[in-house]
Amino acid sequence: MQSKTFISVQxxxxxxxxxxxxxxxxxxxxxxxxxxxxxxxxxGRVNAQYFHKKICYNERHV
Known part of the structure; x- marks a missing residue:
């Protein structure tokens, strides 16, 4: 599965x-x-990598 660059508000x-x-x-x-x-x-979208970094997900969850 290809990871997305941006994720939506939803x-x-x-x-x-x-x-x-x-x-x-x-x-x-x-x-x-x-x-x-x-x-x-x-x-209405945010960089997925930055979002996950800021909410403290580690690499396994992304």
Whole structure:
């Protein structure tokens, strides 16, 4: 299975077990952090690797 570069708000909500509205806030916060580091972001999606790093998943779960 090929890993995705970006994950959607729906996928964030499912992985964290939260509402879509809360997942939007998480995605927005993570994208703001990435923008400050000089990265290009996509509204409504977040870099999958950065997301998993920030929520403390290790390599086995990705």
């Amino acid at each position: 996928e964030v909500a499912e992985e964290l077990g939260v509402s879509k509205s809360y997942a939007y806030r998480v995605v927005k916060q993570l994208n703001e952090e990435l923008k400050q580091q000089g990265y290009l972001t996509v509204a």
